[in-house]
Amino acid sequence: MSCGLDQNANIEKAVQQIESAAQQGADLVCLQxxxxxxxxxxxxxxxxxxxxxxxxxxxxxxIATAARNHQVVVIGSFFERRTSxxxxxxxxxxxxxxxxxxxxxxxxxxxxxxYYEKFYFTPGDLGFVxxxxxxxxxxxxxxxxQWFPEAARLTALSGAxxxxxxxxxxxxxxxxxxxxxxxxxxxxxxxxxxxxxxxVFVAAVNRVGYEDALEFWGQSFICDPNGxxxxxxxxxxxxxxxxxxxxxxxxxVRTHWPFLRDRxxxxxxxxxxxxxxDQ
Amino acid sequence: MSCGLDQNANIEKAVQQIESAAQQGADLVCLQxxxxxxxxxxxxxxxxxxxxxxxxxxxxxxIATAARNHQVVVIGSFFERRTSxxxxxxxxxxxxxxxxxxxxxxxxxxxxxxYYEKFYFTPGDLGFVxxxxxxxxxxxxxxxxQWFPEAARLTALSGAxxxxxxxxxxxxxxxxxxxxxxxxxxxxxxxxxxxxxxxVFVAAVNRVGYEDALEFWGQSFICDPNGxxxxxxxxxxxxxxxxxxxxxxxxxVRTHWPFLRDRxxxxxxxxxxxxxxDQ
Numbered sequence: 001m002s003c004g005l006d007q008n009a010n011i012e013k014a015v016q017q018i019e020s021a022a023q024q025g026a027d028l029v030c031l032q033x034x035x036x037x038x039x040x041x042x043x044x045x046x047x048x049x050x051x052x053x054x055x056x057x058x059x060x061x062x063i064a065t066a067a068r069n070h071q072v073v074v075i076g077s078f079f080e081r082r083t084s085x086x087x088x089x090x091x092x093x094x095x096x097x098x099x100x101x102x103x104x105x106x107x108x109x110x111x112x113x114x115y116y117e118k119f120y121f122t123p124g125d126l127g128f129v130x131x132x133x134x135x136x137x138x139x140x141x142x143x144x145x146q147w148f149p150e151a152a153r154l155t156a157l158s159g160a161x162x163x164x165x166x167x168x169x170x171x172x173x174x175x176x177x178x179x180x181x182x183x184x185x186x187x188x189x190x191x192x193x194x195x196x197x198x199x200v201f202v203a204a205v206n207r208v209g210y211e212d213a214l215e216f217w218g219q220s221f222i223c224d225p226n227g228x229x230x231x232x233x234x235x236x237x238x239x240x241x242x243x244x245x246x247x248x249x250x251x252x253v254r255t256h257w258p259f260l261r262d263r264x265x266x267x268x269x270x271x272x273x274x275x276x277x278d279q
Numbered sequence: 280m281s282c283g284l285d286q287n288a289n290i291e292k293a294v295q296q297i298e299s300a301a302q303q304g305a306d307l308v309c310l311q312x313x314x315x316x317x318x319x320x321x322x323x324x325x326x327x328x329x330x331x332x333x334x335x336x337x338x339x340x341x342i343a344t345a346a347r348n349h350q351v352v353v354i355g356s357f358f359e360r361r362t363s364x365x366x367x368x369x370x371x372x373x374x375x376x377x378x379x380x381x382x383x384x385x386x387x388x389x390x391x392x393x394y395y396e397k398f399y400f401t402p403g404d405l406g407f408v409x410x411x412x413x414x415x416x417x418x419x420x421x422x423x424x425q426w427f428p429e430a431a432r433l434t435a436l437s438g439a440x441x442x443x444x445x446x447x448x449x450x451x452x453x454x455x456x457x458x459x460x461x462x463x464x465x466x467x468x469x470x471x472x473x474x475x476x477x478x479v480f481v482a483a484v485n486r487v488g489y490e491d492a493l494e495f496w497g498q499s500f501i502c503d504p505n506g507x508x509x510x511x512x513x514x515x516x517x518x519x520x521x522x523x524x525x526x527x528x529x530x531x532v533r534t535h536w537p538f539l540r541d542r543x544x545x546x547x548x549x550x551x552x553x554x555x556x557d558q
Contacts, residue, residue, distance in 0.1 A: 107546060108541050108542075108543060109541065110537075110541065111537075112535075112537070123543070127546055127549075128546070128549075144541070147475070147476060147536070147538045148476070148538065148541075148542065149428030149429075149472070149476055150428075150432075150542065150543070150547050151543075153428065153429075153550060154546075154547070154549050154550065157549060157550075157552065157554055157555045158549075158555045159555070159556065182505050182506075185506065185507075186471075186475045186505055186506045189468055189471050189472050189475060189506055190472050190475055190476065192465075192468050193428070193468050193471075193472030196426070196465045196468060197426060197427070197428055197469065226461050226465055227461075227464065227465045227468055228461050228464075256391075257426070257465075258389075258390075258391070259426045259427065260553075260554075262387050262388070262389065262423070263387075263427065263429065263553070264386050264387060264402070264427075264429070264430075265551045265552060265553060266551075267386060267406055267407070267433075268429050268433070268551045269551060270407075270433050270436060270437075271429060271432060271433065271436075271547050271550050271551075272544045272545075272547045272548060272550075273436065273544060274436075274539075274542070274544060275436055275539075276433070276436045276437045276438070277438065
């Protein structure tokens with residue numbers, strides 16, 4: 001979806017789409033990253049901390065209520081105010097009764113021109129988690145996490161059967177002609193690779209529309225544990241994507257492409273180093 | 280390349296192609312996995328251990344000589360006899376003077392119908408390494424390693440600027456119509472993702488041709504650190520692929536997509552576990 005300046009309107013649109021998805025048979029609904037507002041990190045502005053709320057709080061309560069009202073699991077992405085001076089980019093999973101099934105705080109926080117997230121978001125301290133729900137064991141990673149195979153691996157090894165990536169990524173218009181297609185391809189390739197390497201379903205949920213200097217590129221998709229794209233959205237239109245994910249496929253894929261069987265866990269110690277220049 | 284039953288003919292063809300590549304300006308040449316013979320692992324047959332040789336040995340000496348004669352770095356892939364009962368699937372990097380710059384023993388060893396490698400190959404014990412040469416710091420992983428993000432990450436963190444993947448992967452003809460395209464796409468996607476996640480060049484070097492129950496699918500490719508494919512071979516023809524890799528691009532990509540900066544090395548301990556069901 002796209003977002004405007006009116007937070008209530010954004011939230012109302014999200015709630016309506018949750019209802020619409022539920023009516024179309026959805027069991028699990030994932031909203032885009034920070035769906036309640038325009039993407040707040042294009043500049044470093046202390047006033048934007050006012051967008052944040054504790055969790056639970058009014059915004060998360062509205063999504064919890066929508067989950068309960070429509071009997072769907074909902075993954076919402078919020079600007080969380082944890083205490084004075086500690087804010088997170090946080091995803092919350094609400095079960096069908098509106099209760100909080102679990103939460104994830106964005107672990108990998110970017111900092112690039114127009115994506116000044118390190119200014120706003122304290123790095124997550126909950127690790128990579130699988131969140132059990134009445135509709136399956138879910139993993140949530142957030143946007144920048146999608147570029148890190150470690151995040152997907154640890155979430156899958158924790159038991160998640162579907163990895164959700166609420167996202168806000170777009171083109172800088174001046175770069176779009178030269179690099180736009182390559183950027184989108186890299187983005188999709190990384191998440192498809194997480195599906196393949198881990199034998200899980202992956203759902204990427206991105207924003208659309210222009211906001212100041214960014215054109216969010218949409219192209220949300222859901223892929224199966226072989227990385228085959230099941231459904232994919234346009235780059236410039238709001239859409240509610242639906243796909244049926246047969247979780248029994250996971251074991252079939254993992255026994256036919258038995259990567260988890262063959263990991264060399266005796267040889268991975270270097271993964272918790274920055275660089276191996278001391279060897 | 281394809282391989283026949285005559286090992287000398289296979290080796291001679293490889294040597295000719297090294298010469299041809301060098302004449303076309305190649306600095307680095309990578310041969311396919313186990314280029315000296317047909318793929319030996321379609322069944323479990325003790326007689327096939329006779330294909331193996333120590334390194335250095337006659338086969339590796341011929342490749343070392345070709346490297347020296349044509350002043351190119353060559354990556355050769357050999358069935359290594361290390362001692363009685365310990366055999367490896369080993370890649371050796373020869374520098375332009377024919378000396379051994381380094382070697383890598385396949386760490387992830389598959390075992391699937393028609394790929395019975397666990398019968399033949401003792402898992403590698405040299406870890407994931409960067410091999411300095413006069414033409415750059417190279418990483419070599421071998422075939423099944425390509426499905427493991429950990430292998431690419433550790434090799435890149437060791438300093439490798441180009442990851443080479445000597446490979447022998449193909450279709451089971453009965454599955455090709457239904458799954459063939461998806462299998463090739465997954466294979467290419469994984470290695471492109473290694474390029475993207477690590478900001479390195481990747482070169483995948485696969486076999487072609489029919490051997491018993493397998494149709495090797497070729498489609499060797501070289502991609503840049505954004506995962507853009509620079510050159511790609513056909514699925515059914517022998518080809519010598521050449522691409523120019525500007526190693527200065529690596530730092531540009533890694534500072535514009537600064538994934539290595541943001542890895543959460545404080546949170547990756549679980550990567551050396553099989554599964555995180557005890558958390």
